[in-house]
Amino acid sequence: xxxxxxxxxxxxxxxxxxxxxxxxxxxxxxxxxxxxxxxxxxxxxxxxxxxxxxxxxxxxxxxxxxxxxxxxxxxxxxxxxxxxxxxxxxxxxxxxxxxxxxxxxxxxxxxxxxxxxxxxxxxxxxxxxxxxxxxxxxxxxxxxxxxxxxxxxxxxxxxxxxxxxxxxxxxxxxxxxxxxxxxxxxxxxxxxxxxxxxxxxxxxxxxxxxxxxxxxxxxxxxxxxxxxxxxxxxxxxxxxxxxxxxxxxxxxxxxxxxxxxxxxxxxxxx
Numbered sequence: 397x398x399x400x401x402x403x404x405x406x407x408x409x410x411x412x413x414x415x416x417x418x419x420x421x422x423x424x425x426x427x428x429x430x431x432x433x434x435x436x437x438x439x440x441x442x443x444x445x446x447x448x449x450x451x452x453x454x455x456x457x458x459x460x461x462x463x464x465x466x467x468x469x470x471x472x473x474x475x476x477x478x479x480x481x482x483x484x485x486x487x488x489x490x491x492x493x494x495x496x497x498x499x500x501x502x503x504x505x506x507x508x509x510x511x512x513x514x515x516x517x518x519x520x521x522x523x524x525x526x527x528x529x530x531x532x533x534x535x536x537x538x539x540x541x542x543x544x545x546x547x548x549x550x551x552x553x554x555x556x557x558x559x560x561x562x563x564x565x566x567x568x569x570x571x572x573x574x575x576x577x578x579x580x581x582x583x584x585x586x587x588x589x590x591x592x593x594x595x596x597x598x599x600x601x602x603x604x605x606x607x608x609x610x611x612x613x614x615x616x617x618x619x620x621x622x623x624x625x626x627x628x629x630x631x632x633x634x635x636x637x638x639x640x641x642x643x644x645x646x647x648x649x650x651x652x653x654x655x656x657x658x659x660x661x662x663x664x665x666x
Contacts, residue, residue, distance in 0.1 A: 456538045477517050478652070492634055507610070550654065575624060586608045
């Protein structure tokens with residue numbers, strides 16, 4: 397407020413001096429006054445532009461830091477996701493061996509494996525900072541054209557991977573329709589996913605227990621297993637499920653590698 401008051405007083409003093417010089421026809425002094433005014437406007441504009449540029453650079457650097465953290469989280473997510481998909485795939489292979497007649501599983505183990513092979517990993521990849529950049533129109537602040545292009549291309553790749561990760565083959569619907577509800581309920585209770593919250597980023601890593609005891613009567617387990625084994629299209633659907641899991645594992649490894657490379661690029665961006 398004090399600076400504004402001083403500037404206002406100086407402006408008024410300059411205006412009075414200019415008016416006095418015009419009255420006395422002191423054109424040289426009038427020219428000097430005009431030059432001072434023009435110089436003041438020019439310097440004020442330059443200072444304002446410099447300050448705006450400085451704020452934009454600070455904003456861009458903050459956004460790059462947040463994007464880098466999101467990318468680091470995505471890298472950790474891909475590692476966790478790969479581990480989960482490998483577990484689901486292993487359960488699916490157990491079931492396939494049983495259906496093919498290569499290895500006859502105990503009924504309880506067969507039901508548990510058949511159910512666990514339907515599991516999905518619905519967590520979306522992290523892109524909160526980038527979405528905020530787009531919503532606020534701040535993309536021009538995050539770096540030079542090459543950096544902006546790399547950021548955009550990274551998130552285009554994320555969208556492509558999300559389409560693969562969101563895929564849910566028919567096997568899940570077939571098996572969860574075939575297993576009696578109370579048996580599914582017991583599997584969810586006895587074989588629940590294990591959440592590991594120890595990651596510094598807050599990422600919730602999920603894994604499946606290797607073994608669990610359903611604690612149901614043997615005849616009930618046998619009926620449920622026979623029902624699933626007799627379900628039409630179950631083997632074809634499982635084959636498709638395994639192929640889908642293979643693609644998810646490939647995509648997760650690609651995304652992990654892309655996140656590592658992109659984080660390296662961001663560290664040197666300007």
